[in-house]
Amino acid sequence: MNRFKLLLLSICFFHFSFPKDHSFHSDYGLEWCYFVGHIKAESGNLYGYELSFFRLKFSDGKDWNPEVFPVHFAISDLKQKRHETSQTIKRSLGDLAGYQTNKIYSGEYEFQILSKDQFLIKANPKSKTIALELLLNGNGNILSHGKDGISIKSKRNPNIFSYYYSYPRLVTTGSLWFQGKKETILSGESWMDHEWSEKSSKSIPTLATGESGWDWICLMDNHGGDYVFFRFRASKNSAPEIFGTYRDPKGKVTYWKEGVEIQMDPVGEFWKSNKTKIVYPLHWKIKYPGGEWEVEPIFNEQEFDGSDSTQTIYWEGAVLAKDPNQKKSAKGYLELKGYQKSKDWWEF
Template sequence: MNRIKILILSLLFFHFSFPKDHNFHSDFGLEWCYFVGHLESENGNLYGYELSFFRLKFSEDSEWNPELFPVHFAISNFTSQKYKNAQTIKRTIGGLAGYSDKNIYSGTYRLEIISKDKFHIQAESKSKDLSLDLELEGNGKILIHGKDGVSIKSNRKPSIFSYYYSYPRLKTKGNLFFDGKRESIVSGNSWMDHEWSEKNSKSLPTLATGETGWDWICLSDNLGGDYVFFRFRESSKLDPEIFGTYRNPEGKTIYWKEPGQIQMKATGSFWKSPTTKIEYPLHWKIKYPGGEWTVSPIFNEQEFDGSKTTSTIYWEGGVEASDPIQKKSAKGYLELKGYKKPKEWWEF
């Protein structure tokens, strides 16, 4: 059975079931469940965070068929404009990583699925100088992407897809430890994203290869609307394809998938990482039916070097946006994956 037929069957028979689908799915090759958010401490300091749980499973046809569990963790102090991150990668050997009905864990990083609408996340770096412990509670309004949760990444090649949902506006409280100081988090909004793909993959899953890249952004506006924009590049030789999801304050969801519906363009100069020398477009103009977002980072230095765990280097950080047409503002997170260090003048 070819991959197009598999996709068609998936469209016909797949339905989400919560809280079960908050957990990992053992029969898929690639999966990630991650949280990002904007937080405020008791002392009035503003923070952002990323906590990403990954699961990678190689071919079932292979004699060596491990499940790997990388985790990426970062905290951004928006007030002081400081950024720190940590990462790990574990296997199930010795009980160091795994998942059960209500838990996903890898080393000192854990996601507890309390119910359909409640989560408890914990993260602690190896050096113990970076940690968080947060309780998250949703309003019951999970955001489904694509038709019945099947999110097509390329109209040219619809076999590249994932099952994909988000959970915006998770009320967040708890504590974190950053830069030698423990902070009590009294308010905040988190965004959960969960995707899985590549059932019974015979090679490294397509979305995990070094050729693919994307520009992803989630925004929650001050009027109650939630947005996701996704600019996918199968390879650097092909023009990017852009998709979007919008849920209005009344709960109606619109999925933009046709070429030209969304225009997502970088503006201004690129920021060059002093560590990796990779250049990233951190300022964006996003035109969508009826409006236009101008997006800017809260500060530039929010690059994650995941070379030791997922072999990826990307930019992921807090952003703010304004829409003068619809007269609203938004906060969110931006992820830029697939950018590479430019060649020096002597390289070919």
């Protein structure tokens, strides 16, 4: 029996259980749960936001070392094209950070799990001008990636995988502060992504290595369809591998593979950050069965410099997309990781 079949046998009995699986998982080494969204204030202003909770711990094969909990937080003013960020990293020691069945927290950031389909997220960084408190209500339609939520990232190396689900179209209300001004959020849609991997490892989790990179995008179209496209690179010199998930308005889920099914390519000129000098491909063309997406950022300056927490510098921002064939439009978020030249992110 080959290694791939052995791997599948070892993980095929996993099934999600909610709301339990919304929280962190103590016996895995690498995990993240994050929220992004397009939201509208009572004033008419439009915002995008990112709130990402991370968890990492190492194992010597017998015992786990103390966990660390970075958080990344950003708000984009989509009309004025302004972007502000904040971040932290706390250890589980002294109850500065941690998780329970109904809560994840780190410093001034908190994710409350009110039920399977309702969440409260809070971000109130000290000495910063951005903050938020948002209530997120789901429709019960959680989206798993891969069979039983097992998302294989690489056909070349099936050991690179995660347990992965998304919760699209979370109805969003609450409050937001941007540059010190409070805004009442009346409407909007958020997207939750949750992944965990590496059951037990003496080494750095595979997905966290400084050599790996990916281009990830979530889209919610105006006809009720939900999409995730993922372009993974195991190292800077590796050819990318492309995967996709699509749920149609009636709830049918399709998993796409690269080649004849989907293609995901950068188009046009790349954008160079004035702050970090990193060059990013912000415009994309994605071809899928029956249509294609032309994706572009709402504005370019949505880079996140995580040097004070995870040591990663990446681009994550609000995007718009159009499908000229099917005459559809979509809103979403794009994440570009692996374009920096720096040390590995756990070397804080």
